[in-house]
Amino acid sequence: MNQPDQSHDHDHGHDHAHAEIGQSGRPGYYEIMETAVRELLVERKLIGPDEIRRQIEVLDSRTPALGAKVVARAWVDASFRARLLADGRSACEELGISFYDDTGLIVLENTEKVHNLIVCTLCSCYPRPVLGLPPDWYKLKPYRARAVSEPRAVLAEFGTIIPDDVEVRVSDSTAMVRYLVMPMRPKGTEHYSEDQLATLVTRDTMIGVVPARVEIGRPAQ
Amino acid sequence: MFHVGDRVRILNRSPIGHYRVPTYLRCKTGVVEAVIEPAGIDNEEEGFGRNAGAKLHYYRIAIPMTEIWPDYVGSPRDGLRIEVFESWLERI
Numbered sequence: 001m002n003q004p005d006q007s008h009d010h011d012h013g014h015d016h017a018h019a020e021i022g023q024s025g026r027p028g029y030y031e032i033m034e035t036a037v038r039e040l041l042v043e044r045k046l047i048g049p050d051e052i053r054r055q056i057e058v059l060d061s062r063t064p065a066l067g068a069k070v071v072a073r074a075w076v077d078a079s080f081r082a083r084l085l086a087d088g089r090s091a092c093e094e095l096g097i098s099f100y101d102d103t104g105l106i107v108l109e110n111t112e113k114v115h116n117l118i119v120c121t122l123c124s125c126y127p128r129p130v131l132g133l134p135p136d137w138y139k140l141k142p143y144r145a146r147a148v149s150e151p152r153a154v155l156a157e158f159g160t161i162i163p164d165d166v167e168v169r170v171s172d173s174t175a176m177v178r179y180l181v182m183p184m185r186p187k188g189t190e191h192y193s194e195d196q197l198a199t200l201v202t203r204d205t206m207i208g209v210v211p212a213r214v215e216i217g218r219p220a221q
Numbered sequence: 222m223f224h225v226g227d228r229v230r231i232l233n234r235s236p237i238g239h240y241r242v243p244t245y246l247r248c249k250t251g252v253v254e255a256v257i258e259p260a261g262i263d264n265e266e267e268g269f270g271r272n273a274g275a276k277l278h279y280y281r282i283a284i285p286m287t288e289i290w291p292d293y294v295g296s297p298r299d300g301l302r303i304e305v306f307e308s309w310l311e312r313i
Contacts, residue, residue, distance in 0.1 A: 106281075121243045148245070148289075149245075150293075150294060165296070167298040167299055168286075168299040169299070170300070170302070171302045172243065173304075174303060175241040175264075176257060176279050176304060177257060177281075
């Protein structure tokens with residue numbers, strides 16, 4: 001064990017010390033400000049102490065499985081698909097997916113002619129009600145800067161090569177609206193059930209960095 | 222108020238405060254693709270308490286990538302879509 005920088009995959013005799021899991025050091029400026037504002041809001045009875053905890057539970061309950069359910073329904077139900085493209089938020093609400101904020105949702109349909117990609121160049125706006133929390137790379141500056149300036153190069157790094165006769169359309173979500181990409185339904189899935197189709201719709205297909213494919217789908221439950 | 226199909230330019234302003242227009246789009250021209258409903262408050266003014274609840278629209282603007290990046294590598298049909306608040310647009 002002369003390689004202390006190696007990751008933690010050695011046999012676990014545990015003759016070395018781990019850092020204690022705990023808060024060390026003084027809280028930062030914004031941490032103190034958040035605590036102060038939160039305590040003031042509770043003190044003035046504008047929110048209850050349980051509301052923030054409950055909202056965190058709601059945020060943590062959202063996963064890409066919700067978006068997958070929406071896309072799979074749109075693939076099998078043409079009238080739902082039309083409603084989803086006309087008003088993403090109300091169509092999701094039809095399926096029992098609530099929106100806990102004031103954002104709208106525009107669903108962007110990938111076709112043989114147009115490939116959509118979403119990004120938030122200013123921060124990390126993301127369709128959280130239907131996808132949960134964004135991946136770290138989505139929030140970091142390289143993706144945010146490059147998705148709008150060299151989207152084809154970014155897509156190629158995800159293994160997605162878009163032919164020149166297909167338009168790449170990047171939606172920069174920055175204010176009131178969030179975007180969800182509806183990938184194309186893969187060929188050869190005509191006999192799939194709606195639940196089987198949903199397993200092909202991964203998080204990254206709904207960001208638009210990869211197409212939905214039979215071979216990369218999650219295993220059916 | 223703008224309408225679908227209007228040609229617009231994104232203004233070159235640098236106000237102090239909270240607003241949602243990325244720097245890379247200042248002075249760029251595009252076309253109104255959709256009017257976003259409902260109308261929203263003006264963050265830029267609301268942050269200072271000056272807005273008094275007045276609302277304007279956001280517009281989904283279509284801008285060709287080649288308009289934003291002169292040396293863009295890709296198809297000339299590639300484009301960007303972004304929602305821009307009414308106070309940041311002028312008709313051209």
